[in-house]
Amino acid sequence: MDVVELTQELVRINSENPPGNEEAIAKFVKDFLEDAGIQAELIKSGEKRFNVVASVGSGEGGLMLNGHLDTVPIGEGWTEKPLGGEVKDGKLYGRGSFDMKGGIAAMMVVARKLAKESLKRRLLFTFVADEEAGSVYGTEYLEKNRKDLFGGIKLGVICEPTGIDKIRIAQKGIYHVRVTFTGKAAHGSRPDLGDNAIMKAVSFINEVEKLRGKLPDKKHDILGSGTISIGKIAGGVKVNVVPDKCVVDIDRRIVPDETFQSAARQFQDMLDRLGLEAKVEPLAARDPMVISESSPIVKEIMAILPNAKLVGLSGYTEAEMYYKDLGIDCVSWGAGLTGDKNLAHMADEYAEVEELKRTAELYEKIARRLCL
Numbered sequence: 001m002d003v004v005e006l007t008q009e010l011v012r013i014n015s016e017n018p019p020g021n022e023e024a025i026a027k028f029v030k031d032f033l034e035d036a037g038i039q040a041e042l043i044k045s046g047e048k049r050f051n052v053v054a055s056v057g058s059g060e061g062g063l064m065l066n067g068h069l070d071t072v073p074i075g076e077g078w079t080e081k082p083l084g085g086e087v088k089d090g091k092l093y094g095r096g097s098f099d100m101k102g103g104i105a106a107m108m109v110v111a112r113k114l115a116k117e118s119l120k121r122r123l124l125f126t127f128v129a130d131e132e133a134g135s136v137y138g139t140e141y142l143e144k145n146r147k148d149l150f151g152g153i154k155l156g157v158i159c160e161p162t163g164i165d166k167i168r169i170a171q172k173g174i175y176h177v178r179v180t181f182t183g184k185a186a187h188g189s190r191p192d193l194g195d196n197a198i199m200k201a202v203s204f205i206n207e208v209e210k211l212r213g214k215l216p217d218k219k220h221d222i223l224g225s226g227t228i229s230i231g232k233i234a235g236g237v238k239v240n241v242v243p244d245k246c247v248v249d250i251d252r253r254i255v256p257d258e259t260f261q262s263a264a265r266q267f268q269d270m271l272d273r274l275g276l277e278a279k280v281e282p283l284a285a286r287d288p289m290v291i292s293e294s295s296p297i298v299k300e301i302m303a304i305l306p307n308a309k310l311v312g313l314s315g316y317t318e319a320e321m322y323y324k325d326l327g328i329d330c331v332s333w334g335a336g337l338t339g340d341k342n343l344a345h346m347a348d349e350y351a352e353v354e355e356l357k358r359t360a361e362l363y364e365k366i367a368r369r370l371c372l
Contacts, residue, residue: 003360006105008085011094017070022129026050036112049137052127057119063370064124064156067104068131071096077347091350099344102351103159103334106360121371139318155297156328158319161336168332170222170312172253173288180279185244194242198235201246207270220255222312227253289320295329335359
């Protein structure tokens with residue numbers, strides 16, 4: 001099977017997360033690698049949660065190719081078969097084709113091609129679970145429980161769909177926060193006897209919107225400005241009951257000159273200005289990341305793609321985890337659309353067939369440059 005056929009087979013294996021079940025796809029990857037003569041380890045991290053790790057060669061200063069096995073849920077609105085893997089007009093359709101089973105397939109092809117080479121440095125392949133829902137059963141699990149797997153690895157490529165002519169060297173950090181307002185319940189016909197928690201949240205949301213307008217004033221050279229978005233609101237139990245609770249979940253993306261502490265201070269300042277009390281809980285916090293343009297991984301990719309652009313993107317990848325927690329210089333680089341359109345998580349997701357082929361070829365080139 002070539003990279004296109006492999007992508008089709010991977011798309012046809014449902015690995016939606018939630019609910020989270022990488023067992024079938026992980027076993028498919030493991031069997032493929034073992035058929036190519038590569039010893040692969042199937043690592044269980046939870047009920048039906050599996051990772052696959054394999055390597056070729058040995059020696060210090062090696063390279064990791066990384067990809068995630070899970071996808072977001074299929075969702076609604078498809079006109080193509082979401083698990084069909086069908087190719088039409090040069091496009092391979094299906095959930096995960098773009099994000100990121102095409103990248104997984106390219107990794108598998110490279111592994112098979114280099115399986116019998118005499119590499120002077122270790123080439124590590126990590127196929128991980130749970131990237132789409134927090135990384136707990138994937139990269140985080142491996143870092144905490146199997147740090148030995150990463151011995152000798154200094155450089156990494158996260159095979160996410162950046163577009164093969166774009167090397168992502170920077171990404172914004174994540175600060176997810178839950179703000180909970182409490183009030184007092186009362187009958188809807190006597191709101192004067194209650195304390196409406198939703199109305200408190202509305203006042204706070206207006207302040208959030210003001211902050212959203214101010215954030216673009218402060219920009220990072222590569223990543224631009226931080227952002228803020230309200231992703232979820234939950235409050236009230238019934239139309240004729242004054243709500244005594246309202247929860248607001250916020251997605252705050254930070255750039256390198258911001259901190260979690262400064263972002264937390266912004267939330268507290270809003271509450272203070274309004275004279276409101278609320279419980280502010282961080283739900284997730286991951287640092288922003290910028291890899292030096294002089295990093296060997298950047299220089300080596302530029303050597304084979306001299307016209308590639310070095311970019312920073314808003315979305316989060318696990319590159320930051322490997323960089324911060326394990327000291328591996330990681331970039332995100334892989335098959336995507338030639339333009340700027342991003343089909344990740346959308347209905348009728350697809351990957352371009354020619355970019356898939358080109359990606360597999362370039363991954364092989366970078367692996368040879370760094371490990372042979």
